[in-house]
Structures are given as C-alpha cells and as structure tokens.
Amino acid sequence: MPSIIIEHKKQHYLPNVTEPRAAELYALLRRRGGVRRGALWNGFPTWVVFDDALARDCLRDPRLVNDARAVPDAPHGMPGARYAGDLVSVLRNPLSSDGAEHRRLRASITPLLSAQAVRRWAPVVQRTVDDVLRRLQATAHADLVVAFARPVAETLAGELIGIPESQRTRVLRLMRLLSSAAPPESPQMKAAATEVAHLLDEIANGAMERPGRGIAALLADARLQGALHCQNELVDMLAAAVFAVLDSTTATLSTGALYLLRDESARERLRAGGEEADSVIEEVIRLACPFPTSGYRFATEPLRIGAARMERGDIVCVSLLAANLDPAVWADPLRVDPSRALARHLSFGLGRHYCPGAALGRMIVRSALKGLFALPGLRLTDLPGRAAPGQPYRYRQGISRYPHRMPVLVGQR
Structure with missing residues (x-):
C-alpha cells in the first residue's frame, strides 16, 4: 500500500486502472522482467x-x-521517515508482523470479520448506503467522490469501528490527512499524528469502560483478556482498522464507480441482479483493487525474484493491480467478464497476510455499487448540464490512488 514511483521516460506513480495507458504501462513492466527498481x-x-x-x-x-x-541491521530505512505506507507498516498490526505475533494480533480482530459475523453488519451497511443515495438522488448533479464514496466510507468507519459521534469528524479528517501524500515531516503531519494518537487512546479507554459491539469494543476486550499485550498495541490496531475501512472503501467505490460509468454492458449486467451481478462486483474489485500495492516485505537473506537479485534488508512490494491485469491469467484483462474464475485475483492479498476484512469489503462494495447503479440517468459530466464522458481526471495520491473528483448528472436521461 505504499506510494511508489517508477521511472519510465519520466517519473510515474503507479497508476490507477482508470488512468490513460495504465494497462499499457503495467504490460511493458511485465515484459521487461516483471520486477523493477522503484522508489x-x-x-x-x-x-x-x-x-x-x-x-x-x-x-x-x-x-x-x-x-x-527482523532485519534491524539492514539499511532499509524503517521506521525512519514517516510516509503514508509507513504509518501502517510501523504500527503493530497484522500487516506489520509475522509468526506468533501475527497470529495473535490477527486473532484479536477476526471474530468480528468472519463471513458469519459480517452478516450481522448487513443492516448497518445497507442503511448507510440508502441514506447516502437518498441525499445523492435529491441533487441534479454531484461529485461521486464527495457525495458517495467518501460519506459511505466515513459513516461506516465510524459505525463499524465504534468511534463516538463527538470525535468522529475530527478523527476521520486527521486519518485522511495522514494517509495522503503530504510531506511526512511537515509540522502539520507531525501534529496530526500526535493528535490522532491521543484521540484513539481516548476511544480505546472508552471502549474498555463501556460495552459495545464494534471493532473498538472487540479490541478493547482483547486487551482486557491479555490477547493484546499493551495499550500501544490496542491503539495501533485501532489506527490500522480506521485506515483499512476509510481508505480502501473510498478508493474502491470511487474507482469502481468510474469504471462502471464507462462500461454500459457491465452496468446492465449489474442491474440485472442475481449471481451475474455478484460476479460483476467481484470483477470490479479485481480492477479497482482496494490497495493496489502490497505492504512492505523485507528480504531476510539474499534472494532472486525472476532475474532480479535482492540483498538482505531490501524492500519488496507487489503491485497487486498489475498482477490482476496480467493477461497470462486474465484474458482481455480490462474487460469485466462475470464468467471468470474469480477466486484468483489478488485484491485482498494471498497467504498468511490475506486481508481479514475481505468478506466485509465485498459486502460494502456490493451494497454500495448495486444501490448507486439502480439510480436512473446517472452519467459522467464535466460541468452541470453538459455531458463529457471522456474528460481527464486528477487522482488523489496516498496509501490509495483514486479519482480526486467525479462529476455526474443524477436522475436525468
């Protein structure tokens, strides 16, 4: 999930799937060995x-x-400079741990994220989506990032985690800042990190004192039972949970909505409902990839990946999105094809660090995008009243990369 720059003719952030020539760039990088130095x-x-x-x-x-x-003597630069991906990779959470510690931290959160447990959250997710779409439908034109993706993500982050209403707006605003590409050593970012740590500590203490049913309450109980060993672990796990819900939901809904607005056939299949609609959503998750890059991995010894040789301590990241566009696995990879063997995509990772929130993420994306595209007359525009589906987009860069704005016409045919 870190922000990565690749040199190809000029410097590039790894592009979002909806950006011009993104698939072409990823194909070129695969043809040149599939492994490349970046920064x-x-x-x-x-x-x-x-x-x-x-x-x-x-x-x-x-x-x-x-x-x-695991490689403290290697010059990997962690946990030195604070940049967006570092915030998750340095916090003590399942993404930054291995072995027995990883199993212990993961076990503290999985009871609330199993497929069975997630079904209990379905009414909260559906109510949130319905409320957002009701407000959206009341407008003639809107920005789908501001009026759809972000409010769904922010409301669910507050509800699912259990952030009190009195602290919710401030916590989520600070977390968005910390997940951005703002200079990490700036006074603004340092102050934000200090303040959000204080607020999450207050939320953790409140969750230990008062019964609740959200992620904060579950983690507080894990702390009281000794599964989390200290207050810092509890606060770090809370921070990682907020990042995961807030950033991944905003990115996937923004990118997924833009992709579907450009693909009439996929929209019609989604509106038809049934199993095919669920398969369309899974394809959108493949293409919209909640976190397009894996977390950091550190080489514990010299090794080769393809033709590239890594030294001990080197950082290795996987472009999950590039893998999801590999034509060796996905014929015509940019096409939404509900008939694919969908279980193979890497949007939620693989192996021991597979995303524990995958079932919850799928439910949120399914509910939100099905609801959005049930609205009549939704289409892209650049200015109110003038349709321009081919307009260029600016992209927000941080832990995730997604469209900065997405103007649409609502309810007009």
Whole structure:
C-alpha cells in the first residue's frame, strides 16, 4: 500500500486502472522482467513485482517478511521517515508482523470479520448506503467522490469501528490527512499524528469502560483478556482498522464507480441482479483493487525474484493491480467478464497476510455499487448540464490512488 514511483521516460506513480495507458504501462513492466527498481515517494529504493506468478511467489515466500524488526541491521530505512505506507507498516498490526505475533494480533480482530459475523453488519451497511443515495438522488448533479464514496466510507468507519459521534469528524479528517501524500515531516503531519494518537487512546479507554459491539469494543476486550499485550498495541490496531475501512472503501467505490460509468454492458449486467451481478462486483474489485500495492516485505537473506537479485534488508512490494491485469491469467484483462474464475485475483492479498476484512469489503462494495447503479440517468459530466464522458481526471495520491473528483448528472436521461 505504499506510494511508489517508477521511472519510465519520466517519473510515474503507479497508476490507477482508470488512468490513460495504465494497462499499457503495467504490460511493458511485465515484459521487461516483471520486477523493477522503484522508489518510495520519500526517495528510498524498493523493488516492485508486476508479474502474477512472481507476485504469488513473493506473497508466499517465508524469506520475505512484513516485520522490519527482523532485519534491524539492514539499511532499509524503517521506521525512519514517516510516509503514508509507513504509518501502517510501523504500527503493530497484522500487516506489520509475522509468526506468533501475527497470529495473535490477527486473532484479536477476526471474530468480528468472519463471513458469519459480517452478516450481522448487513443492516448497518445497507442503511448507510440508502441514506447516502437518498441525499445523492435529491441533487441534479454531484461529485461521486464527495457525495458517495467518501460519506459511505466515513459513516461506516465510524459505525463499524465504534468511534463516538463527538470525535468522529475530527478523527476521520486527521486519518485522511495522514494517509495522503503530504510531506511526512511537515509540522502539520507531525501534529496530526500526535493528535490522532491521543484521540484513539481516548476511544480505546472508552471502549474498555463501556460495552459495545464494534471493532473498538472487540479490541478493547482483547486487551482486557491479555490477547493484546499493551495499550500501544490496542491503539495501533485501532489506527490500522480506521485506515483499512476509510481508505480502501473510498478508493474502491470511487474507482469502481468510474469504471462502471464507462462500461454500459457491465452496468446492465449489474442491474440485472442475481449471481451475474455478484460476479460483476467481484470483477470490479479485481480492477479497482482496494490497495493496489502490497505492504512492505523485507528480504531476510539474499534472494532472486525472476532475474532480479535482492540483498538482505531490501524492500519488496507487489503491485497487486498489475498482477490482476496480467493477461497470462486474465484474458482481455480490462474487460469485466462475470464468467471468470474469480477466486484468483489478488485484491485482498494471498497467504498468511490475506486481508481479514475481505468478506466485509465485498459486502460494502456490493451494497454500495448495486444501490448507486439502480439510480436512473446517472452519467459522467464535466460541468452541470453538459455531458463529457471522456474528460481527464486528477487522482488523489496516498496509501490509495483514486479519482480526486467525479462529476455526474443524477436522475436525468
């Protein structure tokens, strides 16, 4: 999930699937060996894997670990400069841990994220989506990022995690700032990190004192039972949960909505309902990839990935989106094809660090996009009243990359 820059004629952030020539760039990088040197946006070097087969090997390779502490003497730069991906990779959570610690931290949150447990959240998710769409439908034109993706993500982050109403707006605003590409050593970012840590500590203490049913309450109970060993672990797990719900939901709904607005056939299949509609949603998740890049992995010994040689301590990241567009696995990869064998995509990772919130993520995306495209007359525009489906888009860069704005006409045919 870090922000990565690749050199190809000029410097590029790894593009979103909806950006012009994104698939072409990823195909070129695969043809040139599937592994390439890149840089984190603070300039620190990293390897990036673009080939599906190599990506799967990396995600399963025990020589590549998620915990930077496993190679403390190597010059990997962690946990030095604070940049967007670092915020999750340095916090003590399942994404930044391995072995027994990883199993312990993961076990503290999985009871609330199993397929059975997630079904209990369905009414909350549906009510949230319905409320957002009711407000959206009352307008003639809107920005789908501001009026759809963000309010769905923010409301669900507050409800699912259990952030009190009095603190919700401030916590979510700070977390959005911290997940952005703003300079990490700036006074603004340092102050935001300090303030959000204080607020999450207050939320954690409140959850330990008062019964609840959200993620904060579950983690507080894990702390009281000794599964989480200290207050810092509890606060770090809360921060990681907020990042996961807030950023992944906003990114997937924004990118998925834009992709579907450009694909009439996929929209019609989605509106038809049934199993085919669910398969369309799974294809959208493949293409809209909640976090297009894996978290950091650190080489514990010299190794080869394809033709590239890594030294001990090197950072390796997997471009999950590039793997999801690999034509060796996905024929005509940019096409939404509900007949595919969908279980193979890497949008939720693979192996021991497979996303524990995958079932919840699927439910949110399914409910939100089915509801959005049930609205009549929804189409892209650049200015109110003037349709321009081919307009260029600016993209927000941070832990996730997604359209900055998405103007649409609502309810007009």
